[in-house]
Amino acid sequence: MEGCSKITEACPQLLDLIPREREWLVKRADERSSEEKKLELRLGPPGEEWSLRENAKNADDRERDESLLSLGYFSNGNQHTRKFSSPENLQPGSVWFNQQLSQQAKATPFLQFPSKTVTTRQSLPVMAKESSQPCCTKVVVDLQQSAEKKAFSPPAPANTAVVPSSSQKRTAPGSVVGWPPIRSSRKNLASSSSSKPVTDSQNESPNKKVASEKPVETCKKGMFVKINMDGVPIGRKVDLTAYDSYEKLSTVVDELFRGLLTAQRDSSAGGIMSEQEEEKAFMGVLDGSGEYTLVYEDNEGDRMLVGDVPWHMFVSMVKRLRVLKSSEVSALSLGSSKQGKESTDEMRRKNFAAKILF
Amino acid sequence: MNYFPDEVLEHVFDFVTSSRDRNALSQVCKSWYRIESSSRQKVFIGNCYAISPERVIERFPALKSIALKGKPHFADFNLVPHEWGGFVYPWIEAFARNRVGLEELRLKRMVVSDDSLELLSRSFANFKSLVLVSCEGFTTDGLAAIAANCRCLRELDLQENEVEDHRGHWLSCFHDSHTSLVSLNFACLKGDINLGVLERLVARSPNLRSLRLNRAVPFDTLQKILMQSPNLVDLGVGSYVHDPDSETYDKLVTAIEKCKSVRSLSGFLDVAPHCLPAFHSICPNLTSLNLSYAPGIQGGELTKLIRHCRKLQRLWILDCIGDKGLEVVASTCKDLQELRVFPSDPYIGHAAVTEEGLVAISSGCPKLHSILYFCQQMTNAALITVAKNCPNFIRFRLCILDPTKPDAVTQQPLDEGFGAIVHSCRGLRRLSLTGLLTDQVFLYIGMYAEQLEMLSIAFAGDSDKGMQYVLNGCKRLRKLEIRDSPFGNGALLMDVGKYEAMRSLWMSSCEVTLGGCKTLAKKMPRLNVEIMNENEQTDFIFDDAQKVDKMYLYRTLAGQRKDAPDFVWTL
Numbered sequence: 001m002e003g004c005s006k007i008t009e010a011c012p013q014l015l016d017l018i019p020r021e022r023e024w025l026v027k028r029a030d031e032r033s034s035e036e037k038k039l040e041l042r043l044g045p046p047g048e049e050w051s052l053r054e055n056a057k058n059a060d061d062r063e064r065d066e067s068l069l070s071l072g073y074f075s076n077g078n079q080h081t082r083k084f085s086s087p088e089n090l091q092p093g094s095v096w097f098n099q100q101l102s103q104q105a106k107a108t109p110f111l112q113f114p115s116k117t118v119t120t121r122q123s124l125p126v127m128a129k130e131s132s133q134p135c136c137t138k139v140v141v142d143l144q145q146s147a148e149k150k151a152f153s154p155p156a157p158a159n160t161a162v163v164p165s166s167s168q169k170r171t172a173p174g175s176v177v178g179w180p181p182i183r184s185s186r187k188n189l190a191s192s193s194s195s196k197p198v199t200d201s202q203n204e205s206p207n208k209k210v211a212s213e214k215p216v217e218t219c220k221k222g223m224f225v226k227i228n229m230d231g232v233p234i235g236r237k238v239d240l241t242a243y244d245s246y247e248k249l250s251t252v253v254d255e256l257f258r259g260l261l262t263a264q265r266d267s268s269a270g271g272i273m274s275e276q277e278e279e280k281a282f283m284g285v286l287d288g289s290g291e292y293t294l295v296y297e298d299n300e301g302d303r304m305l306v307g308d309v310p311w312h313m314f315v316s317m318v319k320r321l322r323v324l325k326s327s328e329v330s331a332l333s334l335g336s337s338k339q340g341k342e343s344t345d346e347m348r349r350k351n352f353a354a355k356i357l358f
Numbered sequence: 359m360n361y362f363p364d365e366v367l368e369h370v371f372d373f374v375t376s377s378r379d380r381n382a383l384s385q386v387c388k389s390w391y392r393i394e395s396s397s398r399q400k401v402f403i404g405n406c407y408a409i410s411p412e413r414v415i416e417r418f419p420a421l422k423s424i425a426l427k428g429k430p431h432f433a434d435f436n437l438v439p440h441e442w443g444g445f446v447y448p449w450i451e452a453f454a455r456n457r458v459g460l461e462e463l464r465l466k467r468m469v470v471s472d473d474s475l476e477l478l479s480r481s482f483a484n485f486k487s488l489v490l491v492s493c494e495g496f497t498t499d500g501l502a503a504i505a506a507n508c509r510c511l512r513e514l515d516l517q518e519n520e521v522e523d524h525r526g527h528w529l530s531c532f533h534d535s536h537t538s539l540v541s542l543n544f545a546c547l548k549g550d551i552n553l554g555v556l557e558r559l560v561a562r563s564p565n566l567r568s569l570r571l572n573r574a575v576p577f578d579t580l581q582k583i584l585m586q587s588p589n590l591v592d593l594g595v596g597s598y599v600h601d602p603d604s605e606t607y608d609k610l611v612t613a614i615e616k617c618k619s620v621r622s623l624s625g626f627l628d629v630a631p632h633c634l635p636a637f638h639s640i641c642p643n644l645t646s647l648n649l650s651y652a653p654g655i656q657g658g659e660l661t662k663l664i665r666h667c668r669k670l671q672r673l674w675i676l677d678c679i680g681d682k683g684l685e686v687v688a689s690t691c692k693d694l695q696e697l698r699v700f701p702s703d704p705y706i707g708h709a710a711v712t713e714e715g716l717v718a719i720s721s722g723c724p725k726l727h728s729i730l731y732f733c734q735q736m737t738n739a740a741l742i743t744v745a746k747n748c749p750n751f752i753r754f755r756l757c758i759l760d761p762t763k764p765d766a767v768t769q770q771p772l773d774e775g776f777g778a779i780v781h782s783c784r785g786l787r788r789l790s791l792t793g794l795l796t797d798q799v800f801l802y803i804g805m806y807a808e809q810l811e812m813l814s815i816a817f818a819g820d821s822d823k824g825m826q827y828v829l830n831g832c833k834r835l836r837k838l839e840i841r842d843s844p845f846g847n848g849a850l851l852m853d854v855g856k857y858e859a860m861r862s863l864w865m866s867s868c869e870v871t872l873g874g875c876k877t878l879a880k881k882m883p884r885l886n887v888e889i890m891n892e893n894e895q896t897d898f899i900f901d902d903a904q905k906v907d908k909m910y911l912y913r914t915l916a917g918q919r920k921d922a923p924d925f926v927w928t929l
Contacts, residue, residue, distance in 0.1 A: 183518060
């Protein structure tokens with residue numbers, strides 16, 4: 001955690017904030033080292049520390065330490081010693097633990113830490129640079145970010161006081177319900193053409209009053225458009241939201257029709273097309289150099305050449321696709337586009353007669 | 359004043375419009391109470407469970423317009439279980455039964471069923487205005503009933519609702535003779551719209567001043583609509599994708615130029631940024647711009663647009679504008695009063711704005727009074743500077759995407775920064791905090807935030823003291839919502855009477871136990887203390903030491919509510 005790496009002050013005593021009836025004690029400075037030692041020992045693979053600790057502690061202590069271990073976050077008590085004029089029971093370096101997690105710890109006697117997590121000996125690189133004071137407890141927070149957070153198996157997400165670590169920039173806050181605090185409708189905006197997975201728990205049980213299931217928020221639905229090919233009586237459908245570029249689309253078109261085309265040639269010509277010839281057929285679907293060319297019909301009903309406009313604009317305008325023989329394309333007039341491209345200029349004059357032919 | 363006849367007093371009271379002021383009037387003496395209550399037409403109920411509809415009707419017989427709020431604020435972030443409550447049906451049914459002359463209904467975070475809408479549409483002949491904000495539970499069938507039956511309807515405003523779209527023809531249900539529409543906002547609907555019907559509806563609505571379209575309305579329809587309605591004041595663009603070199607585009611540019619009254623622009627739910635220049639002609643008139651739902655506009659394109667918007671007072675935008683973009687805003691929009699910067703990528707580490715953007719805005723926009731800012735990081739120094747530059751904040755909501763991140767430069771908690779904000783902004787009414795925060799910040803808040811009414815806390819504080827400072831110090835506090843913070847029974851039970859002076863308290867993932875809540879409920883019979891526990895219900899009842907997942911308490915005159923689901927337990 002970034003915060004961790006820059007801490008230079010002494011890791012202070014730990015203040016246990018659990019109410020007295022649970023027999024938790026305020027730890028004083030002299031107890032600290034042994035306490036921390038216990039904590040240090042715990043932050044490793046389960047088998048190891050149990051043997052070390054069994055002898056040293058009674059069950060009560062063990063429970064307490066389990067919860068000390070728990071996945072709460074810790075305020076950087078170190079830094080604010082000077083600022084406090086508040087009464088002494090608020091000691092610097094106060095630490096807060098999430099008791100609910102400690103209860104889960106009861107259910108599983110020890111928390112299953114992934115192998116890459118820390119003891120002060122096997123620190124994260126960050127920790128190694130630190131002063132000798134082990135801020136081991138802070139490291140616990142990083143555990144949140146590991147994929148193995150499932151091991152903690154929190155039944156209700158709200159129970160986990162999980163704090164995303166700032167040292168791992170790409171952390172998905174999927175484990176923290178309701179964070180960041182924005183409405184569901186804002187969550188999938190990131191980009192309209194790529195659909196980010198919805199990891200946050202949006203899907204509560206459906207409201208009984210709603211006729212059917214609660215609708216999923218603004219994820220782009222699959223956009224299926226028909227695609228036909230000259231000479232092939234049966235068309236296909238492609239989901240344009242599954243792709244984000246023309247290259248991918250042309251690859252897919254290639255895959256879809258290659259088989260059909262081969263089959264037809266086989267039956268008509270009585271021979272097997274060589275791979276090379278097949279490839280030649282589809283290569284250059286987009287740039288007009290191959291045997292076939294990809295065109296589309298837009299929302300105004302015009303036939304247009306695929307590839308002129310930015311991908312996301314294309315997706316919003318396309319209604320259906322067609323694969324034409326390149327030779328036929330030049331004989332037709334296609335829908336207009338003012339971005340004149342070299343050899344296909346003349347094909348782009350708007351002529352509604354084109355619509356009649358197909 | 360007792361020797362003024364009632365009619366005179368009533369006439370005087372007519373000039374007092376805000377709910378708060380009228381509440382104050384009604385407390386002066388019995389006759390003022392009587393006159394004020396019998397003449398109040400517009401009522402605001404901040405918590406639909408605080409009072410029964412019958413009681414409202416009894417007190418305000420002249421009721422024509424009502425605003426109701428249901429779920430607690432954290433419901434917006436999925437912290438409130440889905441079936442918690444907030445049903446509007448009993449209210450509508452009570453109004454219908456008592457023949458209230460309802461004309462306006464405004465709901466926020468409530469569950470609205472199609473049946474409710476149907477009943478609403480049939481029960482009130484003069485019904486004019488329906489505004490639903492963050493509601494759910496209805497479908498386009500319910501909207502069809504409203505469209506068909508509310509012949510006087512002027513306003514249908516749907517903001518950020520969860521609507522099940524049956525792609526029915528709800529728009530067609532407006533009669534051909536329905537010409538009174540002033541405001542229509544269906545931007546949150548996800549389904550298709552019959553474009554021809556929409557165009558005809560707009561054509562026969564000469565009074566239409568506010569129109570917000572959904573994503574299904576394409577560019578060319580927008581162009582046709584704008585040609586029909588040059589008098590629009592508020593426009594929400596649906597889909598905005600087209601070829602800028604086309605005839606349609608040119609026609610749109612012409613249409614926009616004619617719309618000299620547009621002051622508020624929003625939407626762009628699908629956008630091709632290079633078409634944005636079409637709007638440059640009206641940008642100089644804009645006072646409100648909301649591009650927070652417009653994906654894919656890069657910072658540079660945003661600033662190009664904003665440079666034309668010199669009169670902007672309100673700006674809602676995505677953080678892809680960047681710190682540099684915010685500097686442009688600061689130098690261009692000198693009248694800016696409200697700014698909201700939303701994360702374009704909610705995952706930590708991608709936020710494109712930092713404390714620098716905030717500081718730039720604060721120094722360039724002296725009139726700024728409301729801010730919601732999602733950012734990557736913050737520093738105490740920046741907050742102190744902002745506090746100095748903008749002492750007029752009423753709402754200050756900061757959300758650092760990593761919620762316990764310390765000062766990015768010094769690694770200290772952000773106590774001092776927020777302390778400066780509350781110290782400098784004496785009129786602060788709403789505050790949301792994030793970052794590494796200790797009890798100290800709450801000490802500051804308790805000491806200085808005298809006008810604070812709403813406080814949102816997440817992952818902050820060290821001990822009960824934090825919450826105690828706030829409860830002790832903030833005399834005007836009405837709503838307190840806390841999540842994942844170490845406040846327990848000591849804080850909860852410190853001053854139980856305080857909660858009757860507040861609207862509500864939410865605490866989730868804190869240290870409060872069942873025993874503590876029971877104690878509180880016992881002491882305060884006029885509070886509903888609701889516990890939500892979605893798991894292990896039976897164990898829960900017997901173990902007072904168990905911590906509660908979620909607790910929501912609110913003052914009420916209506917007693918325990920009868921529509922609570924199984925997992926909500928009112929103590």
